[in-house]
Amino acid sequence: MPNTVSFNKNYPVITESDKLYHRATGLIPALTQTLAKGPQQYVKGVAPKYLKKGKGSHVWDVDGNEFIDYQMGIGPLSLGYAYDVVDEAIKGQLNDGITFSQMHPLEVQVAELIREVVPNAEMVRYSKTGCDVTSAAIRVARAYTGKNKVLCCGYHGWHDWYISVTDRNMGIPQSIQDMTFTFNYNDIQSVIDSIDDDTACIILEPIVFEAPKDNFLQKLRDLCDQHKILLIFDEMWTGFRLSIGGAQEYFAVNADLACFSKAVANGMPISMLTGKTEYMKLLEKDIFFFTTFGGEALSLAAAKATINELRAHNVPAYLVKQGKKLREGYNSIASELGMEYTKCVGFDVRTIVTFDAKAGNPLEMKSLVQQELIKRGILWGGFHNMSFSHTDSDIDYTLTAYKEVLPILKKAVDEKNVAGYLKGEAVGPVFRKTSNFNMKPKVKS
């Protein structure tokens, strides 16, 4: 019988997952289309690999095992799986058609809605992926300023201009690699040191897990004004989650352009570039940014229903309420056990569990927690990506599971033998290095 969300005696049977995995090996390079969903992020031999159904905050894998999900599609499931109001909107639109030969009224309706809820969204464009719109934003900034270089902080997608700063930069010409540099979050001096006469813009995730200190975001705004360059917020994680209007609203800092995707359509593929007319109007004629599926109507219908639902229920406040219980609960269990090396940190809408390398290999510690949570029916990748469907009983159950699992980790750490407790290969690092790499040397002209 497949495992359920309960204190199961056994690890789940994952025969069907493994069969698919073997069929995909050698057929689908890297196996996954989304790095964070791939098998490397889960303990081999223990975790499922393929999910086939979701309802609310729960998912079922291809072997029929059930889990509470804290990954939530890596961000998009802001309301929850198979959320009725959104699904009805999609089905309603499906009856009328998906992609049309001319523009669709939803393009206008959703843009009006976005303009209403997102600060500075004087104009709005759609596309399909997060990196479509971050790349469009960079192009707008370069076109507007007549400059080339980009300073960034965070993850911004697979396109050349960004991924060139990472160590997975094969296939990208050196000339492109020489155009993008990173700066450290909350280190205003690292930004000041990097700006030169050819800098077009600063793009960043306004927050990841660390809070801005010492007016960092406003200082970036001021620097951009001073140098007449553009400030771009990559709101893939903050938009429609931290608050409906994203980080611009939450921190009361104005960006020139802002990029959204993930939470805005509860799982449907759509992204948005918003910003002030002064910059966005370059997209009218001078800049080419058009794509076949940009106005695809199912995703627009989903976005409209999702935004209305997020507003009607003040979903960001709910995410904070539930996320806070998990963060505080986790930290109090860890501290009662004297495990000062593990903490749950971040903004309550999305938190991360950290493991200090002083206590052992952080990836092994994370793997052991994941392995034991999977046995107990919780699909966990080190984060609490909260949704409107995470119920009180999900949270209570999860905290009870942490109460069982953290003592196992403590014992393993005390014995200096975390690896010995693992039933399979440990998880790999998440590809997300946001500080102290590819810094631009100080250039003084």
Ligand SMILES: Cc1ncc(COP(=O)(O)O)c(C=O)c1O
């Ligand atoms: C902050 C941020 N920006 C951009 C992207 C790229 O979005 P996509 O994978 O949809 O291209 C992501 C994806 O996770 C992201 O987290």
